[in-house]
Amino acid sequence: MPELPEVETTRRGVSPHCCGQRVRRVIVRDGRLRWPVPERLGELLEGQPIQAVERRAKYLLFRTPGGTLLVHLGMSGSLRVVAPGQAPGKHDHIDILLADGACLRYNDPRRFGCFLWLQGAEQHPLLQQLGPEPLSPEFDGELLYRRSRGRSVAVKSFIMNAAVVVGVGNIYANEALFLAGIDPRRAAGRVSRARYRLLADAIKQVLTSAIEQGGTTLRDFVGGDGKPGYFAQQLHVYGRSGHPCKHCGAPLREVRLGQRTTVFCVTCQR
DNA sequence: CGCTGACCCTGACGGC
DNA sequence: TGCCGTCAGGGTCAGC
Incomplete structure (x- = not known):
């Protein structure tokens, strides 16, 4: 994956x-x-x-x-x-x-x-419609805020939309929303500018640390049996439905948004 | 245009 | 043990 x-x-x-x-x-x-x-x-x-x-x-x-x-x-x-x-x-x-x-x-x-x-x-259509790279300076909370106004789609689906920002898959979308304390079900248009700043920072943070950890397994990709780097990563919510939240201890809840498994803490994410 | 849901595919896993 | 249904997931596309 x-x-x-x-x-x-x-x-x-x-x-x-x-x-x-x-x-x-x-x-x-x-x-x-x-x-x-x-x-x-x-x-x-x-x-x-x-x-x-x-x-x-x-x-x-x-x-x-x-x-x-x-x-x-x-x-x-x-x-x-x-x-x-x-x-x-x-x-x-x-x-x-x-x-x-x-x-x-x-x-x-x-x-x-x-x-x-x-x-x-x-010029190829697959590349032309793409939003900015998440780790570029071009991507920030302001961009998310601007592009989300008036949109009713869940904020999690919004940040997974490659036309908005590329490269945010299901695992990291869940993790970033947890770190930013945002309920993944919330309408994208109803998330404040301040909270989008937190979210953009969280996305950059989870991706950066995952790349750093992926780097430690580089030799696997080159030589033998490539193991994806994120297994080594500390995941707060993804794959932990029903387990206690690492912040407050309440059991994490699972829902489906846009056909994707979504895990979050109802207490810490609003 | 925005949004939802179907679809492509195989392997893992749980229930019986 | 084996069969069967379900799920996983990125990205595109049809349709409302």
Whole structure:
């Protein structure tokens, strides 16, 4: 379940192994992802040098002179660098073989991810509608306040909307709302400016600390069995329905908002 | 335009 | 033990 910190950790893990290298070969074993992997991906990518690996929202962008490979890990995807000659396992759908023999291997049991080839990537509809990066200075409480006026949607659904701010998945939305003391069910338009400042800070804080902890597992992404970083993180509410609130001890409550499991403390979050 | 809910998919898990 | 239903979740899209 890669959230933004896992995607960023993946980027940092694979980037040094890819950058400056040419793609020798592309092997697509199963191209049935969110959208079909382009038939001609091999022809398009082979021979191209990878100039940079960037991230926008939860998308990874592999830049080459001929175009950009856009990768999303979906719900269950992972991208790792494996040693030459490693036999593929179950759900290892795509290999990108690099000039030095290393292999960038994509595994995705649920196949919610995507591999797309873009030219003029910035104009692509998937990237064009996106709101600001949560860790950029552009994202703050003022932006949330302004964009939420008159909106009746629950504040939790609001901050998970990629048109508002990217990269806030279910886990971190729950955690940030707890830290900010805001009831996730509250209408977005009825949250004050002061509380949106707290919320924006909380979002930055949970994502930053998750990325830092993801960094400690970097070698897993590079070498062997990648374990998502957030398992190491101290979670206050996510997955703790019915357990005592870490602030007041009252049992945490669970509801569904926009098809997503939502956990919060009725006492501490108003 | 804003919002809700269906949908894509497989594996884990609980009940019987 | 095994079968079956349910749930998990990011993001897109249809429809109200």
